[in-house]
Every structure is written in structure tokens, then in C-alpha cells.
Amino acid sequence: MDLFEYQGKQYFARFGIAVSPGDIADTVEEALAVAQRVGYPVVVKAQVKVGGRGKAGGVKLAANADEVRLHAGNILGLDIKGHVVHRLWVERSSDIAKEYYASFTLDRPNKTHLGMLSAQGGVEIEVVAEENPDAIAFLTIDPVRGLDLATARRWVDEAELDVPAREQAAELLVKLYDCYTTGDCDLAEINPLILTPDGTVHALDAKVTLDENASYRHPEWEEFRATETEDPREKMAKEKGLNYIGLDGTVGIIANGAGLAMSTLDVVNQVGGTAANFLDIGGGANADIMASAMEVINADPKVKVIFVNIFGGITRVDEVAKGVLEALQRVSITSPVVLRLDGTNAVEGRAILAPHLSDTLITEPTMLDAARRAVAFANA
């Protein structure tokens, strides 16, 4: 789960990481009240989960109430790359002497954590990595041992942060690592981390991605979840406990297992179709889950055909077949349904469907045959 900047900053603050004083505002009046409280000049920042806010006019400096009124009014409702701004973060403007970059993430090939620190912050780190890789100090961290202050001190030296910033930055990095690990982040990134002319170091931005697998030990994440703006199809699927991702095509896809679902998307594409979604009904799905999956796909107006691709393992194909029939009774399925059924109890499953097969309820023997048939419906 990606956090908004303001949520990232609030999360950082829990771990003692210094951020600028500020607050959220959903209206111009609220923005004025926050500005009054934190003191001018302030920065008014659009809260959207997409990069390039500054260039799109979503980040503005305001020296007084009139400017806050003007900028907050302009930014609220602004469309930034398809993300409409509903919320602002208003914070005390900081004088900047230097901009740095700091992040922690998992180093998958090494199976360790990776810290990245650079004295060249404020620009995209991918650009720095491309143009001047020596400007990034990489630190491999053993997840068992963690990051101690002594190591962080050596790291800020190696990254050649300005001398007055080093001790504060080292302390902040230890806190950021704590946030990253104890806070169960996939990514904890500060860009820029700044040094002010009067010699203090703090986070001017926050990019945090949380590991959903850890949500059972973070009840406090509920408030973050409440602000997640989701595709309505994805919301409906989640309520039904399905693993669904909305796409733009016309072939609705239901498969069991993430790999097979991905593979189904690929095969549909290879035979000239486009997938409307990714949907994994998971292992051990029963008739009810299958029926829910059909309902979710059916609710998508773009879908012209439903392609059910099942390889029964723990999932039993007879249960899948029952679910298809249940769905056909429960809701009016408007699109034709093409099924490929293999694996555990496939013979029983096909037998259950046999009396119901028609021009719009079809089984095919292989994944490729089924994909071709489904795409023919979609492109008809």
C-alpha cells in the first residue's frame, strides 16, 4: 500500500524523524487555518500518489493568506496525470541549503536490505543512478544485525554529506531504518532530505510503501486504508475476498493461481485479445467464490466475454463448475462464458456443466483453444 506524502510524514513522525510542521487541509478555509497555525511562508502541496506534482502546478509557495487562498483554490480539484487532488498538505516553508536523498528497500538478489544515500537529492534518484552512479553511497544491511549509529556515521561520511549535516543525518538514518523495519515498509524514501542554512536536517518529502502482509500487526494502518481511492471494480472484488486488478481490455479473466492468471492474460494477448482484468480466485476456491468472481467480472461494462481458466490443484474443478451454474442463476450474466477446465476432478466438473452448454456457455480442451474462442467473441 502506497501512502500519501502527508501519511508518510505522519508515519515518519511516529519514529521520531523530523519533518516540517504542517497539517492536512481539504478546503481553502482549512488551508488558511493551517497556514495561520504553522506560520508564513508556507508550502501548499497537492496530495496525490503520483510523481511530478511540482511540474503540474501542484506545489506552491505562499507568503500570505491571499496567496494560500489563490493556490489552495487552484490546486484542489486539479487533475495531475489522472489523479484529482482532494487533499492538501500545508507546511511551514523551509530554507534549503542542501538537498540529499535517503532510502531503504529490500535488495532482492542479495536477500538483504539496501540503503541508498546521496548528497545529490531533490532530483529523481533513477536519473542520478544513470548519470552519476558514484554519487550514491550504497549500504548493504544484514536484516539480522540491523543498522547501528556507528555504521550510519561511516555511511554519511562515505556519501560526503556536508559536515554540519552528518551527525544529525546519521541519527535520522537510524530512525528511518527503524521505521522501515519495525514499521514494515517495502520502501521508506526521503527526497529531499534537507540541510537548512541554520544547520538542521529534516525530511521535506516522504515516500512510503507498506507491506500488506504485515497489516495484521499494524492496526494503525486502518486510517491509511480508509483513504485508498480504488477502482470501483477492485473495491467490489476486495469486498468479496478476490485478488483482482482492473485493466482496460474486453476479455474478463478468471483463473486460479497468480501464475496461471498472468499466463492467461499473456495468452489472450498472443491470440489478438486484451484482458479486462487479472483475477486469481486462489487455491481451494469453492462454488461461492467462483460465483462472486463471475459477478465482479459481469459488472464491468467493458467485458464482452468471460474466460474461465482453471487448473485444479487444491481447487476442485467440480466446485468451480457448480459456482459457474450458481452465478448464472444468481445474476444475469450478459457475456458469453468460455471455460477451460483441467486438474483435480476435471471430469466431474465437465459432467456438471455438460447439460448446460450452449452457444454462450462453452468448454474448450486447452488453454490456447479457449483463449482463441474467447477472443473471437470479444472481437466479433
Next chain:
Amino acid sequence: MSIFVDENTKVIVQGLTGGQGKFHGLRNRAYGTKVVGGVTPGKGGSDVEGIPVFNTVKEAVDATGASASFVVVPPKFASAAIIEAAEGGITFIVCITEGIPAHDEAVTYNRLVEEFPGVRLLGPNCPGIISPGKCNIGITSGDIALAGGPVGIVSRSGTLTYQALHELSQQGIGQTTCVGIGGDPVPGTNFIDCLAAFEADPETKAVMMIGEIGGSEEERAAEWIKANMTKPVVSYVAGVTAPPGRKMGHAGAIISGSKGTAQAKMDALRDAGVHVCLNPTEAGQKMVEIVKAL
């Protein structure tokens, strides 16, 4: 021959008294696997259809001589269960648990490497391992596998593993061992571990490798194949059409920026001399051709 397990492997099931543990543990036993014990704290002394249950892994190992453990416990308890298995003397651990936090996996993996260098972890979030006719630890349905070799299978995805077994078995092509390494960000066993074991196994004549988007394990495997592999490898990588930035079901299956795309993985594999196929069926057909020409 088989890799990692064989007909003599004695297995305990951590979580045998739970719903899933019981179902799969008994299914594995019915397949012929030597399931010699179960572990559930507080339930020692009882049994599950004749399989004795112990309070700790140590007790189970002492009593049964087991060397492998099948971990079927909820995400909260999985890391502790894996470490307990290693401490108790188990050398091969299969963990099917899905949903373990990535930080727990990272700590567990590195603790195993540092404190128990002789222990191999398969998974978490994997379908397990099957050596047809000899040993099945995990959730793979035994009847889709065919004994006798000569193909080794290694896969990141569960259902695509079944698909691969099915494609080959249908054509009468058997398997030496089929290993599901799982779709999580920190897998205990990776492609290279399995490729190296298949390369060293005289009965394995060819290898089917099934990858998916995310991470760079396929690229690393390609480098290894180029430098070390003498046996033919057929590969399929799922997720050519997956959109960036979205986790495709598995926690590890995500394209970040331009990294982890299926195309990059296929290019790397092709460059290493691997037969790269565009779907599981094509991969099955290619393997049939290769085996028939052996």
C-alpha cells in the same frame, strides 16, 4: 535420481493438527511419502490418523529421525516454526505459508544462512516439492506427476507448475523432481540452487524453468546457465502483459519502473541459449521434442 528429497526422506509436519496441515499431510502420506510425525505445541502425545504428534520439533526428530519438515502454519507463526525446525535438527524445510511479512522472511533467511548453513528452506509461499513415485512434500496433486524422469522442473508459480507437470505427463514424459520455489520476495531456495542440483543429477536430462515478473532471479539464472549448464533448458516467463507497479497476486511479482519485466527476463534467457516459449503449452511441446531427440 531426484534432488533434495528421495524415497527415504522422513518428513514431519509442523501444524499437522490444523485443517490444512492435516489435509496435505495425509495426502502426502497417501502418496507414499514417509510422513513420520507432526508437531503442534500442547498436543504432544496425540496422533492424527496414526501419525504421532509431538510438542516440539526436537522431540519429533529425536523420536523419528526425520530430516525434512513441512511447515503449514499461519503467517504469524511461520518464521518461528522455520527457525525451530532448523534448531531441532531438520535440514530441509518446506514452507507453503502465504502472507509472511517481507521483513520476517529477510530475517529468517539470513538467520538460516548464518546460524544453520547446512539447512535448506524451500518457500515460503510455494507449492512444495515432488519427486514422482518417491516423495511429495507440499500441496501438489500427486496424480499429475509421472515418475521416471528425465525432466526436472523448477517454477516460481504454483498453478503453472501443475500446468507444466500436466503438459509433460500427458505426453508420457516423466519428471525426476519438480520444485516450486514460490512467489515471495525472499525465497529460501532460488532458481540457481535448483538448476545446479539438476545439472549434477545424472537422471535429469533436461530442465523446464518457469519464471514470472518481478525481481531479477531469472536474469541471474540466465547468467548461471550460460556459464555452467550443459543440459537443455526450456523456459516460460509469465506476465508479458502485466502492468507496472501492480502486484500480480504474488508479493514478489511486481514490475518496478523498468525492472523485472518478462521481456527482459526472456531476452536474458534466450541470450543464455535457453529455449524460451511464449506459453506453457508451447513450452511443454518444446520439451517433448527435446526429450524425444535425446
